[in-house]
Amino acid sequence: MKFKIDNLQYCNWSRKIFEINREAGLDAVHATIVYHEDFDEHLNEIKRWEKMFKDNSDLIFLGKSFKDIEKANKENKTAIFFGFQNCSPIEDNIGLVEKVHELGCRFMQLTYNNQSLLATGCYEKVDSGVTNFGREVIKEMNRIGIVIDMSHSAEKSTLDAIEISEKPIAITHANPSFWHAAKRNKSSELLKTLNANGGILGLSLYPHHLKNNTDCTLESFCEMVAKTAEIMDIKNIGIGSDLCLNQPDKVVEWMRNGTWTKNKNFGEGSKNNSGFPRQPKWFEDARGFKNLEEGLKKIGFSNIEIEGILGNNWYNFYKTI
Amino acid sequence: MKFKIDNLQYCNWSRKIFEINREAGLDAVHATIVYHEDFDEHLNEIKRWEKMFKDNSDLIFLGKSFKDIEKANKENKTAIFFGFQNCSPIEDNIGLVEKVHELGCRFMQLTYNNQSLLATGCYEKVDSGVTNFGREVIKEMNRIGIVIDMSHSAEKSTLDAIEISEKPIAITHANPSFWHAAKRNKSSELLKTLNANGGILGLSLYPHHLKNNTDCTLESFCEMVAKTAEIMDIKNIGIGSDLCLNQPDKVVEWMRNGTWTKNKNFGEGSKNNSGFPRQPKWFEDARGFKNLEEGLKKIGFSNIEIEGILGNNWYNFYKTI
Numbered sequence: 047m048k049f050k051i052d053n054l055q056y057c058n059w060s061r062k063i064f065e066i067n068r069e070a071g072l073d074a075v076h077a078t079i080v081y082h083e084d085f086d087e088h089l090n091e092i093k094r095w096e097k098m099f100k101d102n103s104d105l106i107f108l109g110k111s112f113k114d115i116e117k118a119n120k121e122n123k124t125a126i127f128f129g130f131q132n133c134s135p136i137e138d139n140i141g142l143v144e145k146v147h148e149l150g151c152r153f154m155q156l157t158y159n160n161q162s163l164l165a166t167g168c169y170e171k172v173d174s175g176v177t178n179f180g181r182e183v184i185k186e187m188n189r190i191g192i193v194i195d196m197s198h199s200a201e202k203s204t205l206d207a208i209e210i211s212e213k214p215i216a217i218t219h220a221n222p223s224f225w226h227a228a229k230r231n232k233s234s235e236l237l238k239t240l241n242a243n244g245g246i247l248g249l250s251l252y253p254h255h256l257k258n259n260t261d262c263t264l265e266s267f268c269e270m271v272a273k274t275a276e277i278m279d280i281k282n283i284g285i286g287s288d289l290c291l292n293q294p295d296k297v298v299e300w301m302r303n304g305t306w307t308k309n310k311n312f313g314e315g316s317k318n319n320s321g322f323p324r325q326p327k328w329f330e331d332a333r334g335f336k337n338l339e340e341g342l343k344k345i346g347f348s349n350i351e352i353e354g355i356l357g358n359n360w361y362n363f364y365k366t367i
Numbered sequence: 368m369k370f371k372i373d374n375l376q377y378c379n380w381s382r383k384i385f386e387i388n389r390e391a392g393l394d395a396v397h398a399t400i401v402y403h404e405d406f407d408e409h410l411n412e413i414k415r416w417e418k419m420f421k422d423n424s425d426l427i428f429l430g431k432s433f434k435d436i437e438k439a440n441k442e443n444k445t446a447i448f449f450g451f452q453n454c455s456p457i458e459d460n461i462g463l464v465e466k467v468h469e470l471g472c473r474f475m476q477l478t479y480n481n482q483s484l485l486a487t488g489c490y491e492k493v494d495s496g497v498t499n500f501g502r503e504v505i506k507e508m509n510r511i512g513i514v515i516d517m518s519h520s521a522e523k524s525t526l527d528a529i530e531i532s533e534k535p536i537a538i539t540h541a542n543p544s545f546w547h548a549a550k551r552n553k554s555s556e557l558l559k560t561l562n563a564n565g566g567i568l569g570l571s572l573y574p575h576h577l578k579n580n581t582d583c584t585l586e587s588f589c590e591m592v593a594k595t596a597e598i599m600d601i602k603n604i605g606i607g608s609d610l611c612l613n614q615p616d617k618v619v620e621w622m623r624n625g626t627w628t629k630n631k632n633f634g635e636g637s638k639n640n641s642g643f644p645r646q647p648k649w650f651e652d653a654r655g656f657k658n659l660e661e662g663l664k665k666i667g668f669s670n671i672e673i674e675g676i677l678g679n680n681w682y683n684f685y686k687t688i
Contacts, residue, residue: 082459138403138455139626161498163482163627174495177482179627186629305460306484306500308507 049073049115049357052332053248054197054219054286056131058293059098063331064105064124066291070332073118073357074109074125074364076153076218076286081131082304085142088135092149095126108150112364129153129195129218131301133162136183143186152367153218154187155195156180156207159313160306165196165203168229169313173200176207184210193367197248197286201236213367214244219286221250222277225270226257230314234277241278246363248286249274249355251334253323254314255288264328268341271355280351284360285338291331295321370394370436370678373653374569375518375540375607377452379614380419384652385426385445387612391653394439394678395430395446395685397474397539397607402452403625406463409456413470416447429471433685450474450516450539452622454485457504464507473688474539475508476516477501477528480634481627486517486524489550490634494521497528505531514688518569518607522557534688535565540607542571543598546591547578551635555598562599567684569607570595572655574644575635576609585649589662592676601672605681606659612652616642 050071056078057063067075079091099107109115109125118125128150135151136142146154156162156176159169164180166173176184184207187194194215196204207215217240223231232240237247249271256262257270274283290298298321302313312320328337335356342352371392377399378384388396400412420428430436430446439446449471456472457463467475477483477497480490485501487494497505505528508515515536517525528536538561544552553561558568570592577583578591595604611619619642623634633641649658656677663673 084458134459137405140629141626160500161482161484161495163484166495170495170498172495174482174487174491174493177491178632179481182628182630305462307503308461309503311499 047358047361048353049119049361050335051075051115051284051357051360052287052289052335053216053284053360054078054129054250055289055291055332056293057289057291058297060292061102061105063291064102067124067332068105068122070335072124072332072335074115074127074360076127076129078131079128080135081158081301082134084137085135085145088130088146089149095128099126110150110152112361115361115364127152131155131198132158133164133183138163138179140179140182140186143183143192144190147190147192151192153193153195153216155198156183157199157203159198159302165207166200167198168200170200173202175202175205176210181210188212191367198230201233204232204236205239208239208243208245214246214363215240216246216248216363218248219250219252219255219288220247221255221270222274225273226255228255228314230255237274238277241282244282244366246282246284246359247274247278248284248360250286250288251325251329252288252290253325256326260324260326262326264326264337264341265345268338268345271342272345272347280354281359281362283355284363285335285356287329287332289325289331290322293322298322368679368682369674370440370682371656372396372436372605372678372681373608373610373656374537374605374681375399375450375571376610376612376653377614378610378612379618381613382423382426384612385423387652387654388445389426389443391656393445393653393656395436395448395681397448397450399452400449401456402479402622403455405458406456406466409451409467410470416449420447431471431473433682436682436685448473450476452476452519453479454483454504459484459500461500461503461507464504464513465511468511468513472513474514474516474537476519477504478520478524480519480623486528487521488519489521491521494523496523496526497531502531509533512688519551522554525553525557526560529560529564529566535567535684536561537567537569537684539569540571540573540576540609541568542576542591543595545594547576549576549635551576558595559598562603565603565687567603567605567680568595568599569605569681571607571609572646572650573609573611574646577647581645581647583647585647585658585662586665589659589666592663593666593668601675602680602683604676605684606656606677608650608653610646610652611643614643619643
């Protein structure tokens with residue numbers, strides 16, 4: 047087996063992007079379908095996706111389990127797994143966890159950057175950890191089969207989630223902070239705990255998560271992967287590129303601000319650099335997986351390790367949930 | 368001027384209750400209209416109230432400012448001021464603060480018992496204080512004229528709210544924990560800080576907040592008022608009875624559980640005492656204000672102080688917001 051999986055994209059989806067993902071050989075993509083949308087608004091996104099699946103049935107279909115990754119591989123298509131970057135679609139209702147799963151959700155972040163009803167986001171001043179409601183929702187996600195994704199969550203909340211969850215959790219798109227100390231990146235201690243509990247890290251190619259941002263070199267990225275493999279088992283390392291192809295800047299503004307402030311919050315950006323950052327030349331879209339393959343080979347990973355990092359590890363993770 | 372105000376009731380409203388409130392001489396009642404309802408559900412409650420105002424226009428009307436307390440007094444009616452015991456109606460949208468104010472809201476708790484998007488409730492294990500969104504909402508509530516009510520919030524969150532808010536805040540229904548150490552009651556340190564910032568405390572007559580619960584004596588309650596007046600200015604002490612007249616037990620179950628758990632949470636109650644507790648004999652409904660008046664006189668308060676506690680202090684607080 048040899049699967050390629052990008053376990054986080056939030057593109058301005060189009061046939062062109064689905065073609066690029068196929069050209070890159072992606073068997074599966076975990077696609078963010080909502081951030082701050084409530085349950086009804088999330089239904090609208092699902093309707094949009096139903097149309098996209100219909101219009102592009104030669105390229106994509108809705109993925110529901112690891113078997114769909116195998117199917118995609120056989121049929122030269124990309125299985126799209128739905129995920130949420132905030133828990134807004136379940137509102138304050140534990141009964142909606144089962145409902146969003148029925149409608150396709152397979153990954154849900156307990157928080158985006160701010161405090162949610164479940165846990166604390168990495169942009170809050172104080173992190174109180176997983177809340178009363180959060181505990182109940184984690185149990186329910188375990189029962190139903192939705193992966194707990196803590197990519198945007200604060201440290202104590204993430205450690206709590208690892209402890210409470212009876213199944214391994216995921217950080218679908220972030221990098222180690224030993225390499226680049228961004229708020230969104232993760233401490234070595236956290237990564238070790240994640241790893242010890244069978245959790246998986248999707249390494250991000252989003253410039254704000256990269257050393258030297260857009261100017262990050264492929265070599266530097268691959269060195270980081272090698273160092274990460276010193277603190278985590280390689281089998282728990284994958285890719286979650288966080289590609290936001292063709293998104294207008296108003297989308298990143300909405301991601302950061304939702305409807306929670308009348309001011310402007312710049313998140314990982316700044317006033318003079320508020321839009322989507324430019325991707326590094328060697329990873330402008332998913333075809334950059336080819337470059338990653340070469341870079342990882344050069345740094346000394348074996349073929350089987352590289353196949354793991356570029357897809358098989360995520361495939362095996364999907365199998366366990 | 369001599370006004371009587373009960374600054375928290377959540378009754379199963381009926382003409383009978385409005386008559387009792389009039390018999391008690393209440394010029395104003397802060398009525399909880401929602402707990403966990405979202406914006407649309409809160410609109411349904413407002414429609415219910417519109418019908419009640421129409422059907423009982425000889426007894427009640429919607430209060431919008433302190434002038435309506437004066438009007439109610441003149442016309443022998445009770446002005447009903449709308450309040451929320453959770454921030455659910457504003458959802459995750461700061462724009463809804465202005466909307467709920469337009470529709471009548473004058474008090475909003477930043478939390479019920481659990482973590483909200485704004486702050487931490489008193490039943491959470493860890494209290495992270497006011498959140499990013501919470502800061503923005505407090506500013507907006509200040510601007511618009513909705514009182515920040517921290518009755519069910521945890522201590523650090525309440526201290527944060529006092530600090531962030533440019534206007535005095537309220538704890539509409541709770542007692543000092545020096546008298547009865549319940550999770551919902553407040554520490555002396557907190558009450559001193561509230562007082563120092565011009566905030567006001569509505570003393571509660573809800574049995575779970577009373578020493579010896581249902582068996583609490585009028586004398587004990589009035590002694591507590593006297594001791595509270597040693598740590599707070601009398602002008603910052605009022606009544607928020609928390610009367611839940613004629614509510615079926617399923618309502619308290621819903622207040623505690625909303626839709627956040629599949630288990631049963633008993634809140635201030637317990638498995639064997641899960642329903643609404645019985646009121647003390649001397650405060651079975653608002654007509655108990657008469658007993659309070661006598662009890663406070665007996666303990667040594669002057670007439671002007673008693674008039675303050677039973678209504679004028681709230682009236683003056685309404686004037687400042």
